[in-house]
Amino acid sequence: MGRSLATIDIEQRVQEIYNEVVRKNPAEPEFHQAVREVFFSIIPLLKKNPIYLEEKLLERIVEPERQIVFRVPWVDDKGEIHVNRGFRIEFNSALGPYKGGLRFHPSVNFGVIKFLGFEQIFKNSLTDLPIGGAKGGADFDPKGKSDKEIMLFCQSFMTELYRHLGENTDVPAGDIGVGSREIGYLFGQYKRITNKFEAGVITGKGLRYGGSAVRTEATGYGLVFFVDEMLKTINETFEGKTCVVSGSGNVAIYTVEKIHQLGGKVIAVSDSDGYIYDKEGIDLDLLKQLKEVERRRVKDYIPYHKHAIYKPNGNIWEIPCDIALPCATQNELDENDAEMLVKNGVIAIAEGANMPCTPAAIRVFEKAKVLFGPGKAANGGGVATSALEMEQNAGKTRWDFEYTENKLKKIMQGIFRRCSQAAIEYGFPNNYIVGANIEGFKKVADAMIEQGIV
Template sequence: MTSTPQTTAYIYQQIVDRNPGEPEFHQALHEVLETLAPVLDKHPRYREEKILERLCEPERQIIFRVPWVDDQGQIQINRGYRVGFNSALGPYKGGLRFHPSVTLGTMKFLAFEQTFKNALTGLPIGSGKGGADFDPKGKSDNEIMRFCQSFMTELYRHIGEITDVPAGDIGVGSREIGYLFGQYKRITNRYESGVLTGKSPNWGGTLIRKKATGYGAVFFAEEMLAANNNSLTDKTCVVSGSGNVAIYAMEKLQASGAKVIACSDSNGVLFDKNGIDVDAVIQVKEVERQRIKAYLEHHPEAEYFENGNIWDIACDVAFPCATQNELKDKDAQTLIDNGCIAVCEGANMPCTEKAVALFHQHKVAFGPGKAANAGGVAASALEMQHNATHSSSYDYSEEHLHEIMINIHRNCCQTAEEFDQPGNYVVGANIAGFRRVADAMLAFGVI
């Protein structure tokens, strides 16, 4: 592509030069921008109004110090972030991630991806992301509580049910959401339940939210396979990760007639040829709060491969549900050589660009995260709606989530076909999400 003013290559380079040292943000930008040239050609006003340049610049970026005291009485310092990327469709919406790898660039990449994902749901939500370089692993409940309280003591100034609504992400589950909400309530003297999502159903949450991202990814995979006259029934699957997304993807896969034989954590890979016992995984992770290797205490016949690579295990369908860039080109080639027919992203950008290119080249059905894992944020938006109406009913059904994922799949397919890329869900998701946000931005003028 010739890099001249107004080409997507030129715009990309301008943005990279303005945001040095943020490779994940650059990767997310490149993956989106290289698919948008046809829609810019079809709708010249997007170029004239510099919608793409405006869309790629966050509306606000907040960085703050988070001091807290550990159980030994030592003062610890972490750094907190909240990036509000785009509010054309509604208040900023996106999770909080507590992990040592968190940087501003990580937050910008995640918030940028969230822009398109949230638009695809069809619901009135903008995009944002936040978190801290804090590691909850190995911390006591009291240490996590103190950190969350300190984090919210600054964050509360920047959020609200019609401004910015955080949720959970890696390292932020129901425990952390509870501590964060408690501190928000304490500081503001308001029971503003719509300010956070992912809450317990006992105090403003929905029953489906915890399972929604994993379930949604399976629903999307079912639609992809059905579009190719196939199904999940009797398919062998591997699911990377062992957090909420992975656990409930495994649960829904088994309910759909598939057999999940492997999952993982940062230390290694769990393999159970008889099929992963999801109840045992939940017991290990959520009750005992142990590493996934403790599954062997419940099922000694299973195997655990220290520092293993889950993508070395042969499967029909793969679900990368752990973290960004976990599945590289060599892993993609291994999956292809082992006969994998579909890959569905439960995490955000877990496949590298080279891996995705290989899947397309070898006709492996590929569901990008911004479409396939949109079920979580869709459920969060429904939770926001219930909180706004102060309704006592929080039981949004699995059927409602299924309908949303079917609509996302249909929108991606139709958009890809419109731009002569049938079956290319990356193109379909990027263009469909972009057009919805871009049209709202045009309507609001230059702001």
């Protein structure tokens, strides 16, 4: 049965716009991947509301409002001068001031920051909080650097970035390679340059100077809250489930913590060197000591638990589990990994990292009817709690842990509900990718239309 001309025209037009994005942004595969996922999953919305095409919302939303690239010179402990490249892409402010993390990692480049910033638009929209989308960072590797070297780098980075920030303009936070230590150095330099204690200008701060309870735990906790809502749709819970969590940084650690609190058992975590498998369940206190205090590798877990197995350069997705949560980096879980997980009986996957599953992997999960939570929805807890920190800073107040965690839980439940309802409304029940993209896009697009051509 043939499709209507209008349907063909809309799909063809989306393809043409996407092709132009690729042409104008060469050698940025991560950005292309993120744009393609959004564009082609919102076609049902565009068919129902062609005004979004008429108003050129797709062409407008893929162009950042501002792109900042700058030199970051610094001196190491030996007196040697180094030069890194800094980025801040202020993508969209239709819903509020720019909001998004800073990533310090050697893999950072323009395309990576653009993909992260583009995803951030819709992630922030889904929280239903007044924040726009942005992302930033530098191709600097904090690994192996002294505290002094990291401080000098952060001070140099903020010396340029500060002029673009403000609690009503752009509010960065942490990401990979940027934790409480780096946020402290960045905020200190901002305060030094501006002569203002403007607490709301950056989030992820220490509790002593305006930080929020639960901020450290937020992304991991939020991920588990989202998965818990997905599991309810098949009358399941975390109780008694075996889970595999890739990564061993902030997101992974607090994903493990919340799973254990809800009765599940995480049996494996990883880092870039390999993974550890502990059939008795990961020793969370030891993992925290190794990673947060001593900044060591996961292989150092083994001397404390001789029964555990360390597999260098191993593929963590080969371990049979009920629930798989990729929390390390983009495109870490491919088609072969997905097929292996499905074969081993996985019932749910959700993205703790940004775009950790390849498109081919997602197709495998969809075909197998495995529950799948996309990152822009499932890992929204971090930015949600950042926005709660902004709210506390604006009111010059502080909330306790229990109160803040409860607000985070309600936000994640709201994200799930909005994704689920949008998926049902547009004919894709239980497809949380379609639901997240439609719901996230629609809110931003409507605001852009109301604000005129800006």
